Structure formats: structure tokens, C-alpha cells
Amino acid sequence: MAQPTRALRVLIATDTYPPDVNGAGYFTHRLAEGMAGRGHQVHVVCPSERGAPYVAVNGAVTEHRLRSAPIPFQESMRAALPLGMGGHISRLLARMDPDVVHVQSHFTLSRSAQRRARAAGIPVVLTNHFMPDNLYAHAHLPSAVHGMAGALAWRDMVGVAAEADYVTTPTPRAAALLREKGFAGTVEDISCGIDLERFHPRPGDREAARSKFGLPERDTIVFVGRLDAEKRIDDTIRALAAVSGERDVQLALAGTGQREGELRALAAELGVADRVFFLGFVPDAELPLVYAAGDVFAIAGVAELQSIATLEAMSTGLPVVAADAMALPHLVEEGRNGFLFPAGDALHLADRLLTVLGSPRETLGAASREIAQRHDHHRSLARFEDVYRRLQGREPLRLRAEKVVAA
Incomplete structure (x- = not known):
């Protein structure tokens, strides 16, 4: 008789989360709530919208809000402060012992979570929502340097993605773009998904x-x-x-x-x-x-x-x-x-x-x-769940690489 599949422990790390108003933040919120709705234990680590750190249980999702500061030229968002971030994430990983860590960018908080998870031997999924074009106006960069700044940003992003155990993007075009920018690993396109019941003809x-x-x-x-x-x-x-x-x-x-x-x-x-x-x-x-x-x-x-x-x-x-x-x-x-x-x-x-x-x-x-x-979000959740299951118990990339070097 088949044994019942146990619930997963998932830590989602993101540099933007509601009340931030943007597509990546909304997707991450839907992902967290959706996975919790499927019976999994879900924790989210993200910047505090208040500045001061705190922990809150929001429905079935536990939010770990890290100390943050305003982002220059971007009034609607805050960034988690690097000081003490790594230690906080390491302690959270030790207490939670997640099956997988799912990071949503290559920015400061997500990058720190990926690094700490790899050091702890926990598989990491990275989903790329990044486009340099979305940053130019916020950073007030003159158009003359957009090309150089974009190339450097992509190089940085690809370097972080290369250290993840699994990489996803929302569309086939986004996956192709990541490859064009130099990413040599496997990329799976998984739609961010939408709630067809909320958004229907009326x-x-x-x-x-x-x-x-x-x-x-x-x-x-x-x-x-x-x-x-x-x-x-x-x-x-x-x-x-x-x-x-x-x-x-x-x-x-x-x-x-x-x-x-x-x-x-x-x-x-x-x-x-x-x-x-x-x-x-x-x-x-x-x-x-x-x-x-x-x-x-x-x-x-x-x-x-x-x-x-x-x-x-x-x-x-x-x-x-x-x-x-x-x-x-x-x-x-x-x-x-x-x-x-x-x-x-x-x-x-x-x-x-x-x-x-x-x-x-x-x-x-x-x-x-x-x-x-x-693009039914239930289908997207099922695909992410399958990715988590495939990584569950798998030797993380760092350990596999170390064995290859030792051999």
C-alpha cells in the first residue's frame, strides 16, 4: 500500500512582497498562499514594510519581516538591511529545516537566502522575474549607460542563477532570454498563473x-x-x-x-x-x-x-x-x-x-x-510542487560539485 506523501516545508525568500505593488510581489504572495492551501508548511522571509523586524502569521503563511530601509527614488518599496540578515536567515533555516528554499530574485535578501541554504545543504529553486528595463527609471540612470548597466546586471543575475539547484521563469520567451544572456543550465518555464475564478467575464x-x-x-x-x-x-x-x-x-x-x-x-x-x-x-x-x-x-x-x-x-x-x-x-x-x-x-x-x-x-x-x-494558477502550483518534490532529499548542487572535484 502506497504511503501518503508528507507535507513539504517550504521557505520562500523574496525582496518584494505585499504591500509592495508589483507583479513579482503579487506572484510570490499567491505562491505562498497557494502552497499553504495545498497543505504545506510555508514560511516567507521578506523586508519589513514598517522598517522594524517582526514575525506574523498571515492565514496559513508565517511571514518573517526583516529590518528594512527605504529604497532611494522608490517610495513604494523597502529593502532588507544586510547587517544581521545572514545570521537571521541561518537561524530560521536551522529551526524550520525546510525541504526546499525558493528565492525570487538575485537581489540582496534572496541572494543571502540562497547562499545560506546551500551552505546548509538545502536545495534551492530560483525564479527569475528580472528585467533591467524595470530598474532604469527607478535608478534614474541616463539612457547612455543603459546598455552597459544592463549587461552588468544580467551577468550578476546569471552568476547567481548558476548556483541554484533549479531555475524557473514565467514564459518560454523569458527562459530563452536567460539562455541568451549566458545561463547554461536547465530553465523550466512555469506561468505565474492567475485566479480564473476571481477574474472572469462579468x-x-x-x-x-x-x-x-x-x-x-x-x-x-x-x-x-x-x-x-x-x-x-x-x-x-x-x-x-x-x-x-x-x-x-x-x-x-x-x-x-x-x-x-x-x-x-x-x-x-x-x-x-x-x-x-x-x-x-x-x-x-x-x-x-x-x-x-x-x-x-x-x-x-x-x-x-x-x-x-x-x-x-x-x-x-x-x-x-x-x-x-x-x-x-x-x-x-x-x-x-x-x-x-x-x-x-x-x-x-x-x-x-x-x-x-x-x-x-x-x-x-x-x-x-x-x-x-x-494559465490557471492551480496548474502552476502543481508544477512548482512537482519541482519541490523532485528536489526533496536530492543532494544540493554544492555537494554534488564538491564530489566531482574530489573525484
């Missing part, structure tokens, strides 16, 4: 959603995400100006960011300030209503390793118009659930928006929902 909520966010009754383009440079929302506003000459249309932007002032000024300059609605930060519980208020989702960014927001929009039944860049082409089947446009070409984006708004949107939206179902 035509009956459309009127109430628009009323809630103060949106007039007209064709509505929506975008959810940071209002930062790499998202290229200025392209979408320029496209709106071109489209509004032919259709009664508006743009709803849910999110905050460094470029909000510039985007407001651009909308005024183009004469569409009354058609661009800045919804600000929308609480997670209300996020499904943003998509319900829309007719099409537009994303012009060029640094998306997956784009959870696009998947949420698709799961809600929205057609998509997306830049033909990075992982976005994985989500758009041309003419079936939306269209791609050359990144940076606002007029082409406008033409694609007009095509969608003049098409049977229900058909396009139904195809979006069907494609999104491939």
Missing part, C-alpha cells in the same frame, strides 16, 4: 463598475499597472488621441507611478485630458471591476516577462492590443483574441484599437478567456 457588472470609477458610458480602453517609463503609457495616450477623432473612446489607467504628472501633461497637450482617467491605486479586491469596466485592454510595454495584468484582462474576457515585445506575443493570437503592434508605434496601436472596437468584441473576448485558462 458583463452584468459593467455599468456598476463604470459608475464606481466615474467613467462615462463610451468605449473604454483599460490599462492596469505602474505608470512608469518602461510601460510606455505615453504611446497609449497618443493612440487615444488618434482614435478619438473617429470613435467616442476613453482610457482608464489603474495604478500609480513616477510618470503620472508627465502623462497628465501629455493628455492635456494632445487635447484628450477629459478622456484619460487616472484611477490611482485600486485595492486588489476591487481590481476585477476595472477590467469589467473596459472594452479592450492595451499594453505598450517592452519589458514584460509575462504580464499578469494582461492575463487578468484576458481571463475577464477582454480583447487585447499589445506591443510585439518580450513575452506579450505569447498571449495574443493575432486576429483571434486581439492584435500586436510594433513597439513604439502609436499610430499602429491606434489602428489596432479601432479594429478591435469595430469588431465583434464578444468573440475576441471569449478567445481571450480560453487562452487565459492555460
